[in-house]
Amino acid sequence: MPKTPLVDPTPPPADVAADWEHELSAFGPDPNGPAPAPTAPAAPAESTGPLATARAALERLSTWVPIRSLARRHRHRMIEHLLSLEPRDRYLRFGYPASDEQIRKYALGIDFGRDEVLGIFNRRLKLVALAHLAYSEPALGEPTRTMAEFGVSVLQQSRGRGLGRRLFEAAALHARNRGIDTLFIHALSENRTMLRIAAGAGALVERDGGESAAWLRLPPDTMGSQVEQALERHLGELDFQFKRQAQVLSGFVDGVAEVKAHFESSGRAAKE
Numbered sequence: 001m002p003k004t005p006l007v008d009p010t011p012p013p014a015d016v017a018a019d020w021e022h023e024l025s026a027f028g029p030d031p032n033g034p035a036p037a038p039t040a041p042a043a044p045a046e047s048t049g050p051l052a053t054a055r056a057a058l059e060r061l062s063t064w065v066p067i068r069s070l071a072r073r074h075r076h077r078m079i080e081h082l083l084s085l086e087p088r089d090r091y092l093r094f095g096y097p098a099s100d101e102q103i104r105k106y107a108l109g110i111d112f113g114r115d116e117v118l119g120i121f122n123r124r125l126k127l128v129a130l131a132h133l134a135y136s137e138p139a140l141g142e143p144t145r146t147m148a149e150f151g152v153s154v155l156q157q158s159r160g161r162g163l164g165r166r167l168f169e170a171a172a173l174h175a176r177n178r179g180i181d182t183l184f185i186h187a188l189s190e191n192r193t194m195l196r197i198a199a200g201a202g203a204l205v206e207r208d209g210g211e212s213a214a215w216l217r218l219p220p221d222t223m224g225s226q227v228e229q230a231l232e233r234h235l236g237e238l239d240f241q242f243k244r245q246a247q248v249l250s251g252f253v254d255g256v257a258e259v260k261a262h263f264e265s266s267g268r269a270a271k272e
């Protein structure tokens, strides 16, 4: 088993860190950042009724993370994301120290017609978090039980901001809406973060030495869960297109600035 620490203790260079801070500000506050200034105690909240529902909706909106359903055409981004995982993370993600070749084989083998792949992009359209929901055939002797297996990875710089948890919730919603009754997670017992996400969602976690299995029973789908998924999909798509347009615009502005600088320097040279 590799001895690499779970979290790289070496801080990134200042400019890279600042850059990531900017990128990640879209995903909410840094949980390790300075504590917020104390505020006046809030009035006691109503736990039921339309006000509570509206408050819950607002709360969800304030922590909303754009999640996009990925397709075949995103394979190269998925491979790039997985290849950038540290050896230790590859080990935690796949349960073995996956080589570059094994990662490529895994990504090329994903059946997009059957499975679902969800991703979170930063403002520069870098895939910072990736989840694979693999649907399996009902087990022999249990024809009525339907199951999907969940696997996830979040890039080191984007951790601790709830992206792993949000992908888990989104995957559970997708599976539920597909008529799946059990979400399965296979993780190493040392993977406290993954097991915490699963247990936090109500999964039954069984530890067997170095390996653990978690099962989350899913309720049947409802009109509300279907609408929620459709809404998430549209918003995720909208967010991606918005970021793409912003990137095109930024490239255009850079191009104009470059041309302007070129003409200015030529003008100066001509005067001299």
Ligand SMILES: CC(C)(COP(=O)(O)OP(=O)(O)OC[C@H]1O[C@@H](n2cnc3c(N)ncnc32)[C@H](O)[C@@H]1OP(=O)(O)O)[C@@H](O)C(=O)NCCC(=O)NCCS
Pocket (backbone or CB within 6 Å): 006, 089, 090, 092, 093, 094, 150, 151, 152, 153, 154, 155, 158, 159, 160, 161, 162, 163, 164, 165, 166, 186, 187, 191, 192, 193, 194, 196, 197, 200
């Ligand atoms: C597991 C992984 C996806 C989690 O991603 P993440 O975005 O950092 O997770 P979140 O920010 O959603 O945190 C989830 C929970 O774990 C907790 N957590 C974070 N780091 C932790 C740590 N080192 N130890 C224990 N708990 C931790 C968080 O506080 C949070 O709990 P809370 O919501 O109750 O506060 C990420 O660490 C990863 O990519 N690891 C490598 C690959 C892997 O292990 N995949 C899972 C196997 S399928």
